[in-house]
Amino acid sequence: MSSPASAVTVELPRWTLADRLSLALALASAPVVEAVLARHLDVPAGIGVTVAALLLLALGWQRHHRPQALTFTPAGGWLQFANGRRQACRPGAGSRVLGSSVVVHWQSPGRSGALWLTTADLPRETLRALAVRLVAGR
Secondary structure (H helix, E strand, C coil): CECHHHCEEEECCCCCHHHHHHHHHHHHHHHHHHHHHCCCCCCCCCHHHHHHHHHHHHHHHHHHCCCCEEEEECCEEEEECCCCCEEEEEECCCCEEECCEEEEEEEECCEEEEEEECCCCCCHHHHHHHHHHHHHCC
């Protein structure tokens, strides 16, 4: 994180807590769906594995298209992607502080997104600076 001229730059972790929880739920869905569908004799086996695979693909696609870093300044901000591309953005109305965590919502032309960042993802000081910048930007 850096803060020249009241800009806040946050390098996002490779796997956030929300990503890890989503991954665990997607993997847990396979045996649950299989157990529920086992009661129906006319349903082929393997549907639960297919559901879990589709959920994992969706999670991978979502993570692949997420920025690696966010920068917010008083005038707006930008998203930094893995391929080095930068895209202008502004904090969205969905940004908020939830206890010791922060939900970051951003909007840019043709794209918007949100991330839930906790102390498991970023140091407490970084989250606090990000929360101050987002609240000040409203």
